[in-house]
Amino acid sequence: MPRREFDPGGGGAAPWVFLAPLIAFAAVFFVIPLGFSIWLSFTRWNPLGTPSWVGLRQFEYLFTRDGDFWRSILNTFVFAFGFVALGVPLSLGLAFVFSRARGKTLWRSVYYLPQLTNIVAIAYLWQFVLDDRYGAINRLLGMVGLAGPNWLSDPAMAMVSVVLVMIWYDAGKNMLVFSAALEGVDREIYDAAALDGASPLRTLTSVTLPIIRPAFIFVTITSFITGMGFFALILAMTGGGPRGATEVTALYTYQMAFESLRMGRASAGALILFAIIGVLSILQFRALRGRE
Amino acid sequence: MTAVDRTGAPARGAPLRIAVAPRWRRAIGPLVKYALLSLGALLMILPFADMFIGALRSPADVFASPPRYWPQDPQWGVYARVFRELPMTTWFANSIIVTVTITAAQVATSTMAGYALAKYEFGGRAAIFRLVVGAQMFPFFLFIIPIFFILRFAPLMGGNDIAGQGGSGLLGTYAALCLPFVVTWYGVFLMRQFFVSIPDDLLEAARLDGAGEYRIFRSIMLPLVKPAIATLTLFSFVYHWNEFIWTMTVTRAAPELQTLPVGIYLLQGAFEDLDQKALQQAALAVSILPVIVVFLCLQRLFVASEFSSGVK
Numbered sequence: 298m299p300r301r302e303f304d305p306g307g308g309g310a311a312p313w314v315f316l317a318p319l320i321a322f323a324a325v326f327f328v329i330p331l332g333f334s335i336w337l338s339f340t341r342w343n344p345l346g347t348p349s350w351v352g353l354r355q356f357e358y359l360f361t362r363d364g365d366f367w368r369s370i371l372n373t374f375v376f377a378f379g380f381v382a383l384g385v386p387l388s389l390g391l392a393f394v395f396s397r398a399r400g401k402t403l404w405r406s407v408y409y410l411p412q413l414t415n416i417v418a419i420a421y422l423w424q425f426v427l428d429d430r431y432g433a434i435n436r437l438l439g440m441v442g443l444a445g446p447n448w449l450s451d452p453a454m455a456m457v458s459v460v461l462v463m464i465w466y467d468a469g470k471n472m473l474v475f476s477a478a479l480e481g482v483d484r485e486i487y488d489a490a491a492l493d494g495a496s497p498l499r500t501l502t503s504v505t506l507p508i509i510r511p512a513f514i515f516v517t518i519t520s521f522i523t524g525m526g527f528f529a530l531i532l533a534m535t536g537g538g539p540r541g542a543t544e545v546t547a548l549y550t551y552q553m554a555f556e557s558l559r560m561g562r563a564s565a566g567a568l569i570l571f572a573i574i575g576v577l578s579i580l581q582f583r584a585l586r587g588r589e
Numbered sequence: 590m591t592a593v594d595r596t597g598a599p600a601r602g603a604p605l606r607i608a609v610a611p612r613w614r615r616a617i618g619p620l621v622k623y624a625l626l627s628l629g630a631l632l633m634i635l636p637f638a639d640m641f642i643g644a645l646r647s648p649a650d651v652f653a654s655p656p657r658y659w660p661q662d663p664q665w666g667v668y669a670r671v672f673r674e675l676p677m678t679t680w681f682a683n684s685i686i687v688t689v690t691i692t693a694a695q696v697a698t699s700t701m702a703g704y705a706l707a708k709y710e711f712g713g714r715a716a717i718f719r720l721v722v723g724a725q726m727f728p729f730f731l732f733i734i735p736i737f738f739i740l741r742f743a744p745l746m747g748g749n750d751i752a753g754q755g756g757s758g759l760l761g762t763y764a765a766l767c768l769p770f771v772v773t774w775y776g777v778f779l780m781r782q783f784f785v786s787i788p789d790d791l792l793e794a795a796r797l798d799g800a801g802e803y804r805i806f807r808s809i810m811l812p813l814v815k816p817a818i819a820t821l822t823l824f825s826f827v828y829h830w831n832e833f834i835w836t837m838t839v840t841r842a843a844p845e846l847q848t849l850p851v852g853i854y855l856l857q858g859a860f861e862d863l864d865q866k867a868l869q870q871a872a873l874a875v876s877i878l879p880v881i882v883v884f885l886c887l888q889r890l891f892v893a894s895e896f897s898s899g900v901k
Contacts, residue, residue, distance in 0.1 A: 308708075308709040308711075308802050309802065311705070311709065311802035311803065311806075312705040312709035312711050312714075313705075313711070314803075315701040315702060315704055315705035315806070316701070316702050316705045316706075316717065318697075318698045318701065318702070318771070318772060319698060319701075319702040319717070319721075319772055319777065320717075322698070322771060322772040323720060323724070323772075325739065326732070326736060326739075326768070326769050326772070327720075327724055327727075327732075329735070329739060330731075330732050330735035330736050330739060331727075331731070331732075331735070333735040333738070333739065334731060334732075334734060334735045337734065337735070344738070344741075391629065394622050394625050394626055395626065397622065398622060398623065398626055402888070404626055404630065405888075406884070406885070406888065407630045407633050407634065408629065408630070408633055409884070410633055410634070410637065410881075411633065412827070413827055413831075413877070413880045413881055413884050414637075414831065414877050414880070415830070415831035415833060415849070415850040415876060415877070415880075416831065416833050416850070417833055417850040417851075417853055417854045417873070417876075418640075418850070418853075418873040418876060418877055421640075421853075421869065421870075421873055422636045422637065422639065422640045422870075422873065423636060425636075425639055425640060425643055425866075425870070426635075426636050426639050431656060433635070433639050433658075436658065465632070465633075469633075522726070522728065525728070526728035526729070526730050528730070528834075529833050529834050532834070533833070533854060547728075547730040550730065551730065551733065551834075554733070554734050555838060555841075560734055560738075563734060564734055564735075567730055567731050567734070568731070570730070571727070571728065571731050574728065575726070578726070
């Protein structure tokens with residue numbers, strides 16, 4: 298039977314019509330902003346006036362004279378690493394338990410609840426729970442005779458609090474990625490491992506983990522990128538305080554732009570943070586892939 | 590090795606190990622499992638419960654010494670007060686307008702672009718696909734400043750001249766809230782993955798029948814990717830109902846355009862008063878409710894495995 302070869306190029310102008318919105322968007326809201334941002338980082342600009350070219354001086358200032366900037370970088374690392382190091386294993390563990398439970402829809406909805414909630418509500422409901430005097434946690438601790446810490450007003454404690462809330466907020470999302478990956482594992486592989494007399498631990502390390510490795514890499518890297526750039530929660534919960542203890546770089550540059558109106562320096566700071574995230578994501582990706 | 594093990598296994602039916610395991614040991618696994626899940630679930634729900642209970646407290650409960658946790662006389666009227674005393678209706682309407690517009694736009698642009706990338710061959714396709722994948726890596730904070738000023742200096746908009754000077758551009762309009770989000774790279778990627786899995790034969794057969802390209806897309810292809818559209822709708826709706834940073838940045842000076850999270854956040858000073866805390870908690874509860882309803886309605890259509898489509 299003669300069969301006409303399918304011609305994928307036979308759409309004429311149609312693909313370009315379908316892609317027109319994307320191309321226009323990419324130009325106006327991706328390429329131009331990136332170029333604009335890079336150009337701005339070489340200027341000094343308070344938007345009430347006109348930008349003036351200052352070369353590398355914004356970068357020089359941030360690197361050599363701005364102690365707050367370095368502290369914000371450090372805070373960003375603490376926040377992102379705390380979030381990844383505690384949050385990813387927790388989601389994976391939850392997914393393991395979850396994957397063999399009944400009533401998945403119900404559990405999924407419950408664990409996904411924070412993801413459905415706006416970040417302002419998340420921040421405020423935890424402010425109520427963590428309140429030094431009136432909060433539910435310190436009241437509970439008080440009932441058993443313990444004095445709870447000042448979760449949000451003690452600089453040493455505030456970062457711990459925001460990391461924990463971030464983990465609580467995001468656990469459901471990562472758990473779903475992991476449980477989707479776990480459900481993709483063929484049951485027969487487990488049966489085969491059991492027949493071969495593999496212990497549960499051996500099955501976990503030699504069968505399950507290698508199979509879900511792509512999901513693990515995906516979750517680790519996306520969580521890291523999220524953690525390094527996410528500042529809405531911190532803005533609404535602590536505003537970067539107390540005394541700068543939770544001031545992360547993305548928040549620092551945001552405030553520099555829209556409160557101090559230093560657009561040039563803020564753009565430079567954002568680009569530095571982006572470069573750090575890019576380099577570390579690639580290194581992370583290589584390291585996680587390399588062990589195969 | 591397998592041969593030996595296999596001969597040692599019971600000939601048919603239930604494996605030997607389970608048959609000899611005492612009853613309590615069989616029960617303990619599920620027990621631990623459900624105990625853990627319930628504990629976690631409790632941890633997820635309690636902060637919300639704390640907020641709902643807090644909303645019902647009267648000033649008398651708050652100022653009692655020691656303050657009462659359980660409201661003595663639950664103030665259900667607080668939910669009506671929220672609408673009377675705060676610009677809740679405006680915020681609500683704005684949230685709906687912005688979320689629905691963005692979600693509809695994202696579904697349209699994602700299905701169109703995803704379809705083109707999956708089912709046509711043309712010069713530049715590989716480059717555009719790389720852009721779609723690569724752009725997902727760029728964090729949003731990088732775009733806040735430049736996009737703010739691109740909208741501010743949009744030529745001929747909002748009193749601007751052709752060079753973008755003189756007026757306020759698109760700031761202070763719904764366009765400023767929606768335009769930066771009309772395309773979602775992730776959505777294009779998701780839809781492209783779905784269209785790839787649809788056999789080319791369908792497209793070919795439709796062409797032989799003389800259907801035009803746009804009709805094929807609308808009448809044949811779109812109905813086939815309904816589950817993916819449901820997933821994208823859900824994601825977009827939830828994300829943009831809750832979007833906070835961008836909306837706050839462009840509506841700080843335009844209260845008539847503020848959405849629920851932004852309005853509640855910017856009113857924080859007004860809630861300093863302990864007496865007003867209940868009002869704030871009730872407002873937050875009202876802001877959360879619509880998303881939960883949408884989620885419960887759509888989650889039937891929503892396939893968890895699509896979460897991993899970025900992985901494979």
